[in-house]
Amino acid sequence: MKKIIINGGVKLEGIVDIDGSKNSVVALIPASILCRDIVRIYNYPKISDVFVLLEILKDLNVLVNIKDKYIEIDSSNVKNTSLINEKMSLLRASYYFMGTLLALFNEANISLPGGCYLGPRPINLHLKGFELLNCKYDRDNGMLHLYADKIIGNKVFLDIASVGATINIMLASIFAEGVTVIENAAKEPEIIDVAAFLNQMGAKIEGAGTSEIKITGVKNLKGTHHHVIPDRIEAGTYLLIGAAKGDNIEIHHVNPEHLQAVIAKLLEANVNIFIDNDKIIVSKAKKLLPINIMTSVYPGFPTDLQQITTALMTQASGMSIIKETIYASRFKNCDDLNKMGANIRIENNSAIVCGPSKLKGTEVIASDLRGGASLVLAGLIAHHQTIINEAEHIFRGYGNIVNKLKGLGGQLIISE
Numbered sequence: 001m002k003k004i005i006i007n008g009g010v011k012l013e014g015i016v017d018i019d020g021s022k023n024s025v026v027a028l029i030p031a032s033i034l035c036r037d038i039v040r041i042y043n044y045p046k047i048s049d050v051f052v053l054l055e056i057l058k059d060l061n062v063l064v065n066i067k068d069k070y071i072e073i074d075s076s077n078v079k080n081t082s083l084i085n086e087k088m089s090l091l092r093a094s095y096y097f098m099g100t101l102l103a104l105f106n107e108a109n110i111s112l113p114g115g116c117y118l119g120p121r122p123i124n125l126h127l128k129g130f131e132l133l134n135c136k137y138d139r140d141n142g143m144l145h146l147y148a149d150k151i152i153g154n155k156v157f158l159d160i161a162s163v164g165a166t167i168n169i170m171l172a173s174i175f176a177e178g179v180t181v182i183e184n185a186a187k188e189p190e191i192i193d194v195a196a197f198l199n200q201m202g203a204k205i206e207g208a209g210t211s212e213i214k215i216t217g218v219k220n221l222k223g224t225h226h227h228v229i230p231d232r233i234e235a236g237t238y239l240l241i242g243a244a245k246g247d248n249i250e251i252h253h254v255n256p257e258h259l260q261a262v263i264a265k266l267l268e269a270n271v272n273i274f275i276d277n278d279k280i281i282v283s284k285a286k287k288l289l290p291i292n293i294m295t296s297v298y299p300g301f302p303t304d305l306q307q308i309t310t311a312l313m314t315q316a317s318g319m320s321i322i323k324e325t326i327y328a329s330r331f332k333n334c335d336d337l338n339k340m341g342a343n344i345r346i347e348n349n350s351a352i353v354c355g356p357s358k359l360k361g362t363e364v365i366a367s368d369l370r371g372g373a374s375l376v377l378a379g380l381i382a383h384h385q386t387i388i389n390e391a392e393h394i395f396r397g398y399g400n401i402v403n404k405l406k407g408l409g410g411q412l413i414i415s416e
Helices: 020-034 046-061 086-090 093-106 124-132 163-172 189-200 232-245 256-268 302-312 333-339 369-381 403-408
Strands: 005-006 012-017 036-040 064-067 070-074 107-111 136-142 145-147 155-157 178-185 204-206 212-216 225-227 246-252 272-275 279-284 291-296 318-323 344-347 349-356 363-365 385-391 412-416
Touching: 005 369, 012 232, 012 403, 020 036, 020 070, 020 093, 020 163, 020 189, 020 232, 046 064, 046 070, 046 086, 064 333, 070 256, 070 385, 086 107, 093 124, 093 163, 124 136, 124 155, 124 163, 155 291, 155 344, 163 178, 163 189, 163 212, 178 385, 189 204, 232 246, 232 256, 232 279, 232 302, 232 369, 256 279, 256 412, 302 318, 302 333, 302 349, 302 369, 333 344, 333 363, 333 369, 369 385, 369 403, 403 412
Parallel strands: 012 246, 036 225, 155 178, 291 318, 363 385
Antiparallel strands: 005 385, 005 412, 036 070, 064 070, 107 145, 136 145, 178 212, 204 212, 246 279, 272 279, 318 349, 344 349
């Protein structure tokens, strides 16, 4: 298991470049096989989740060529192989193979998805959508068998505006007979990106980014080239790091519109932010003010940045209330933050953070991806040395994070 070792308390400055969106590319890779042709995906993040998905493609007899600037995927000879293996359990986004294999072959055999445990994360909405598209399924001992005589378009109402279910139903209905309408669809930028990719290949998708998405079934798709949108969560993470330790940190290749809720809250906290097209410059506040946030679906405050914001608020002068409405177990990082000297208590689905706290480096564990990122931020703030164990969780979503922070002046290394 890998560790990140941080010597904190150092001012950070310089330029950091943001990679392509993790939450887009983990859907784009499974979607790429729908064309049975060659696609190139540019601006991909070099993270472990991407490389696991590419290995899964090889199990489906898909050719993968990884270059520095792009990934080339040739699915000309794709085969419907049962995906019952450990790789499927390594990440949540493996469930997108349900939608793509159903669309291609009217059948899918897969292991149930894995990823960070953040409380109950059922796939019931996905299965409900597939059923409405004329699909049946059997579920047994961690495995799922989906099958249909043919996929037939239908109206699908999502009880919750789920990103994963929205994309999976979109994928499954690409070749459906007739029209599929997803109501109460999620509106995240990543959904717009996936729909744009599919439309470039010849799909007919309307309304992505709104609460109603219409998919008209087509006969086939063709290959394409696609540039992944910037990762708003990675950008938000470096914004929060800059708010804690920054002296004119420049965050490049970012779409500020995707971060409006985060930027608004940081301005409320007295953080210095300047926006210039696809660049944001951030410096720490002379006095960081407490804020209250409540996570919600896009365009609200993203749950993926809640844990990192909680770490930042340990430095605010006063009490902040961080309410989590999406994932029940997003507060697992708070025990380690308290171990470092924070003053956080959990009441129901909220973290009450009293600051400012003088954080001290110690040994902690990254129990999940974004919780691990919150410990990186805490380690950068803290005096003395912080050792973050099980850092593999962090590498699932942040490409080259140690070198990027070292480029800003951070003192940290990766250790076995």
